[in-house]
Amino acid sequence: MKFSNKFKKVPYLLQALLNVCLFLLAIALSALLISETWYIVQFVYNSLFNKVDSYYEMLGELLIFFLYFEFIALIIKYFKSDFHFPLRYFIYIGITAVIRLIIIDHDQAISTLWWAMAILVMICAFFIANRRESVEAH
Incomplete structure (x- = not known):
């Protein structure tokens, strides 16, 4: 004990x-x-x-x-x-970081396309996270 x-x-x-x-x-x-x-x-x-x-x-x-x-x-x-990190803030940071990466390093079209797809996935995750938070609030 x-x-x-x-x-x-x-x-x-x-x-x-x-x-x-x-x-x-x-x-x-x-x-x-x-x-x-x-x-x-x-x-x-x-x-x-x-x-x-x-x-x-x-x-x-x-x-x-x-x-x-x-x-x-x-x-x-x-x-x-x-003392809680909201998920949407991490998604904001991820989207901003990938946009910066695309702006700085956009030499290869296929890698830019993949980074753009990553942004799309993060936007979808953001939408799902916001829907989940709004459902839990009601």
């Missing part, structure tokens, strides 16, 4: 460790978000005065910005929803 009582606190300790680590991750992601914002501002400023060869780099950086933003929003939602 005494042995099992000692381990009842383990989930709470692990939850506290997870919360601290997620908080530190949110701080690191916030710093990277600020850094990315500064890079985008510099890129726009430089593109006003100099001819830029390709805007693909800017678009890729902008999507990285949104990835940081979505991960921070996911962590915020985790704390607001009683």
Whole structure:
């Protein structure tokens, strides 16, 4: 009996460790978000005065910005929803990441088609997850 009582606190300790680590991750992601914002501002400023060869780099950086933003929003939602990660936020992040991949690396048409199919699958999963949540709410 005494042995099992000692381990009842383990989930709470692990939850506290997870919360601290997620908080530190949110701080690191916030710093990277600020850094990315500064890079985008510099890129726009430089593109006003100099001819830029390709805007693909800017678009890729902008999507990285949104990835940081979505991960921070996911962590915020985790704390607001009683330590639960909503599935739809992971789907948002996945769609954004694949769109960035398509924009950055679109040399082979067949791989772009497969990535587009992956986006379609994630959109279908998002639709199913939202239907499930709306059914459970009623």
